Amino acid sequence: MLRVKGRALGVFPVVYASLFFISLLVGRYFFVTLHPTQIERIILLEVRLPRIVAVSLAGAALGLAGIAFQNVFRNPLAGPGILGVTSGSAFGAAFAILVAPFMVTPMAFAFGLLAVFVAYKLGEKVGGTTLSLVLSGIIVSAIFSALLGMIKYLADPYNKLPAIVYWLLGSFAGVGWSQLTTAGPMIVGIVGIFLLRWVLNVMSMGDEARALGINVDLYRKVLIVLGTLGTAAATSLAGMIAWIGLVSPHIARLLVGYDNMKAVPTTAFVGASLLLLCDDIARALTPAELPLSVVTDLVAAPVLFVILMRRGVYGTA
Amino acid sequence: MGRRDNGLIVKGLRASYGNVEVLHGVSFSLSSGVGCLLGPNGAGKSTLLKCLAGVIKPSAGDASFYGFDLINSELKERARLVAYVPQEFSARFPYKVFDVVLMGRNPHVNVLIGPDGKDEEATWKALELLGIADLADRPFTKLSGGQRRLVMVARAIAQGGKLMILDEPTSFLDFKNQFLVLSVVRKIAERFKKIILLSLHDPNQAMRFCDVAFLLKGGKLIESGSVDEVLTVGTLDHLYDMRSRLVTADGIKFIIPLAAAL
Numbered sequence: 001m002l003r004v005k006g007r008a009l010g011v012f013p014v015v016y017a018s019l020f021f022i023s024l025l026v027g028r029y030f031f032v033t034l035h036p037t038q039i040e041r042i043i044l045l046e047v048r049l050p051r052i053v054a055v056s057l058a059g060a061a062l063g064l065a066g067i068a069f070q071n072v073f074r075n076p077l078a079g080p081g082i083l084g085v086t087s088g089s090a091f092g093a094a095f096a097i098l099v100a101p102f103m104v105t106p107m108a109f110a111f112g113l114l115a116v117f118v119a120y121k122l123g124e125k126v127g128g129t130t131l132s133l134v135l136s137g138i139i140v141s142a143i144f145s146a147l148l149g150m151i152k153y154l155a156d157p158y159n160k161l162p163a164i165v166y167w168l169l170g171s172f173a174g175v176g177w178s179q180l181t182t183a184g185p186m187i188v189g190i191v192g193i194f195l196l197r198w199v200l201n202v203m204s205m206g207d208e209a210r211a212l213g214i215n216v217d218l219y220r221k222v223l224i225v226l227g228t229l230g231t232a233a234a235t236s237l238a239g240m241i242a243w244i245g246l247v248s249p250h251i252a253r254l255l256v257g258y259d260n261m262k263a264v265p266t267t268a269f270v271g272a273s274l275l276l277l278c279d280d281i282a283r284a285l286t287p288a289e290l291p292l293s294v295v296t297d298l299v300a301a302p303v304l305f306v307i308l309m310r311r312g313v314y315g316t317a
Numbered sequence: 318m319g320r321r322d323n324g325l326i327v328k329g330l331r332a333s334y335g336n337v338e339v340l341h342g343v344s345f346s347l348s349s350g351v352g353c354l355l356g357p358n359g360a361g362k363s364t365l366l367k368c369l370a371g372v373i374k375p376s377a378g379d380a381s382f383y384g385f386d387l388i389n390s391e392l393k394e395r396a397r398l399v400a401y402v403p404q405e406f407s408a409r410f411p412y413k414v415f416d417v418v419l420m421g422r423n424p425h426v427n428v429l430i431g432p433d434g435k436d437e438e439a440t441w442k443a444l445e446l447l448g449i450a451d452l453a454d455r456p457f458t459k460l461s462g463g464q465r466r467l468v469m470v471a472r473a474i475a476q477g478g479k480l481m482i483l484d485e486p487t488s489f490l491d492f493k494n495q496f497l498v499l500s501v502v503r504k505i506a507e508r509f510k511k512i513i514l515l516s517l518h519d520p521n522q523a524m525r526f527c528d529v530a531f532l533l534k535g536g537k538l539i540e541s542g543s544v545d546e547v548l549t550v551g552t553l554d555h556l557y558d559m560r561s562r563l564v565t566a567d568g569i570k571f572i573i574p575l576a577a578a579l
Contacts, residue, residue, distance in 0.1 A: 071410075074409040075409070076409065076410070195429045196428070196429070197431070198423075198426065198428055198429075198430070198431035198432070199428050201412075201416070201420055202420050202423050204409060204410055204412075205406075205420065207372055207373075208372060208401070208403050208406075209423075210370075210371050210372050210392055211370040211371050211372050211396060211399070211400075211401035211403075212396055212420060212421065212423040212424065212476070213392045213393035213394075213395070213396030213397070213423050213424035214392065214393075214423060214428075215392055253410075257413065258410045258411060258412050258413070258416070259412065259413070259416045261431050
């Protein structure tokens with residue numbers, strides 16, 4: 001069906017570019033024109049273009065965080081949120097909505113980083129292995145989820161609570177050029193993980209990678225920082241975006257194999273394309289925008305099922 | 318170069334897991350050929366090999382290879398000199414055999430760029446040397462235990478270096494594959510003049526394939542020397558707390574276990 005050999009890596013930029021172009025055209029107002037009017041120009045360049053850029057960067061950053069964490073933690077089920085970054089960001093955003101609504105993005109970003117920092121420190125206290133990191137990630141996520149629940153309970157149910165719930169459902173609506181300051185951390189994450197794609201191969205060997213000359217502890221830290229920067233930035237910009245980070249690497253591996261030299265660049269394009277597709281559906285399917293996480297759940301989760309059907313679960317494949 | 322700088326020299330090596338010390342100051346040297354660690358389960362064989370391979374850090378002691386410090390050196394530099402074949406390779410992702418062997422080239426690779434044609438060539442060479450080039454495109458996870466072990470040895474060959482460390486290269490292998498893997502290791506030692514240190518559970522295999530034996534018990538070296546001198550009924554009975562006897566058939570010596578206690 002979708003078998004592409006390694007040589008055909010060039011296909012993915014083309015698929016992505018086509019989606020990028022289509023995304024410019026679709027939406028509440030669908031138009032194709034060579035001579036846009038003033039209104040159309042604003043819609044294209046000031047509304048749709050920044051949004052598409054943001055969606056692309058977020059999709060690539062989440063996908064790459066996913067593939068980085070899956071290799072570092074040697075766990076095909078790892079997603080960008082495994083160390084608690086998304087739970088931290090969710091709490092940060094909700095807290096900001098409650099006390100300082102103009103601070104939502106920076107607070108979400110800061111608390112996402114804080115959550116991972118705490119999880120990392122806790123993990124070091126209990127052994128510093130990848131397993132202890134994953135466990136401390138679960139603990140930190142649980143604590144921030146509890147705090148988020150507390151905030152929801154305290155929030156004014158007519159005004160603040162709907163805003164929190166809406167934020168948590170995720171959306172790129174209203175993202176303009178001025179909000180694209182979060183592009184910085186996302187680009188750092190994307191470029192960094194791309195450069196370390198060979199290291200990911202060796203890191204997936206676990207502690208044994210030391211005997212191959214890889215400073216496992218150093219690169220684990222670097223990759224966690226890179227994945228967390230990208231994920232925290234994407235989440236703080238658009239709320240909780242589930243599944244993209246987990247599913248994109250699996251799609252990429254199905255297409256080009258497990259070697260990260262190929263799988264990493266492919267994952268970036270798959271993540272960007274998948275999130276663009278979901279965002280297009282979210283803003284064009286119904287007159288009112290659908291929440292993004294609803295669309296990603298409905299699109300990406302079945303995709304994972306199809307992959308598992310085709311390839312089997314790891315270890316049994 | 319003085320005599321002391323010849324080959325692998327280990328001095329007073331200690332290692333702990335948490336507060337439990339499992340190696341209590343091990344010293345030995347190996348200047349050529351195949352050396353074999355023998356000892357009961359839990360004697361510290363794997364720990365010792367992991368220390369020398371750089372997988373874990375010893376708590377005290379020195380180890381050097383032709384004067385090169387194996388304990389405090391930079392990982393990449395050491396990996397060019399020492400290759401390690403782990404006891405178990407738990408692949409989480411079904412990499413192709415070629416990719417697994419290519420990872421052995423890591424110490425020669427610029428990590429931000431990845432392997433180049435030279436590394437791929439070295440990978441093919443290693444696969445061909447072990448006669449497994451036809452497996453190159455197969456997923457590593459779908460191989461048999463014997464094939465996997467050969468792939469890991471190929472990875473160590475691709476890695477290069479003068480010292481090869483193998484942790485129980487015969488574990489989980491059938492009767493024939495144990496023989497096959499050890500024959501390959503022996504050939505590599507002779508053909509490339511590599512120094513090889515491995516651990517085994519069967520003293521008979523040590524007698525056939527190795528030159529020197531190091532007997533490890535309770536984290537201490539209790540005896541070492543050429544296999545003919547060291548691997549006697551007396552020392553082995555003491556090493557394993559058992560009773561055995563020696564028989565000779567077709568000029569080959571065998572040690573046969575009789576009872577599991579002295």
